[in-house]
Amino acid sequence: MAIVHNAAKRKLRQGEIALGFGLHHLRSSAAPLLAAAGQHDYLFMDMEHGAFTVQEATQICIAALATGIAPIVRVCAGALDEATRLLDNGALGIVVPHVDTAKQAQRIADAFHYPPAGHRSWGGPPPIYGYLPPHVSEAQKAINDEILTVVMIESPEAVKNADAIAAVDGIDVLLIGSFDLTAELGIPGQMGHQKLIDAYQTVSDASRKHGKALGMGGINDDENARRYIGMGARFITSGNDHSFIVAGSIERAKFYRGLAAEAGGGNQKDGKKKKKG
């Protein structure tokens, strides 16, 4: 069987936006279908902050492969042992958070790529070939090219080292974790602060210089999202099942409570209650 294409990586190579559908709550094979129906390109399964087991994450990865939605998993910083098992069982890419130095980036690139590019171990026929890979030398080379390796820039040190990190062969995307970065900068949640704008500029310049993609995480408002996409951000997780559910269900609850209030079936407390999200 031919290798499953990584829709996110291919879009990024064309300079297009790749949109991610975050997963925190769902454990269903329906997740990639929902991402497709919601017009996204990749799944962003969050094992840094979500409670997925490796088994649960790989079930969703395998279900995603047939749909054209690229399954990408964020692991905890340093959890490279989980990352390689995810890659062995259907993930088309890994996001590693809190990468501060080129040395850390090299270690990641080394762990995720087969020799000679790195030292990833062959785990037998992989699902991204439908378990029917060609000869191992051909398969390893193709898989090395197809997977997406994303490192997260989330500290002043990482920003300072962005150029050296972007220079590391095998790193495809520098994703700015804007929440943690603003916290580390002493300006938590100020997504339009000059220090953050400067960080985006530094990391964007480094990415462009080395032909890497820039990613944006944690920016949800129009003004700031517009600015950073204008500065080149292309790898973007738009939100997750949590934020989608809460946004959609609040909208529906307001709609029906409004109708009920008009019809005299409202509740005095509803006005206060429905405000909180």
Next chain:
Amino acid sequence: MPLVPNNTKRKMQAGSVALGFGVHHLRSAAAPALAAASGHDWLFLDNEHGSFSVNEIAQLCIASLPTGVTPLVRVCSNAIDEATRALDNGALGIVMPHVDTAKEARRIAEAFRYPPQGRRSWGGPPAIYGFRPPAMAEAQKAINDEILTVAMIESPEAVKNAADIAAVDGIDVLLIGTSDLSSELGIAGQMGHPKVIDAYARVGAACKKHGKVLGMGGVYDEENASRYVGMGARFVLTGSDHTYILMGANARSSFFTDLPLAAVAASGKKGKRARG
């Protein structure tokens, strides 16, 4: 421990609308917290069309009880065996689809209530008492009063029999399954068709006469939803995790896709990306 109150039932007894948060995909104990965060009163765990195991249902029900969000389960038509196991393990009510006659309604009311009102079997300390019930006689009486039994009206026959169904003791809500009803009426999906309006009027009148609550399912647009809520619908399903996710996800993908791109090196493509 005292019995967990059925806030949905109490709200409707006070004449207020009670909103349902449908669950199809989620299998997480976070589901009731999400329903509460978005201003809903009850969880609608749909095992008529979802693929839950009884155990998955029970886990969600038990997680829901301390949150104040009422866990309600829709089983398949006639799957009374699944319904009583859900009730034994945390559900505060059952939605039974496709109830066409008073006889069917009586069978349900009997299955879901302990003697003398019905013939439900005692399964040991129930979850809705935190597994520490008072003496059985007191517990059974209180549980009979607290659970919510919902019969779905989804056929012309059921509409015709609505008054008889509403008269059955132990049936709390007559919920119109508007999608299936419109199909059965030969006007599939026409939620504002006079035949549907007529059905709401008949079932609404039957409920009013017998002190039962009218429910509305499958009506999501403003024109029709406002009409049927205006006609008395108080047990209202707002959608499901499926529809909420797609509403939220499509809004976000449109937002990011519509933002202007910078001229980036690569192949120099500008403007909007192709839709995925």
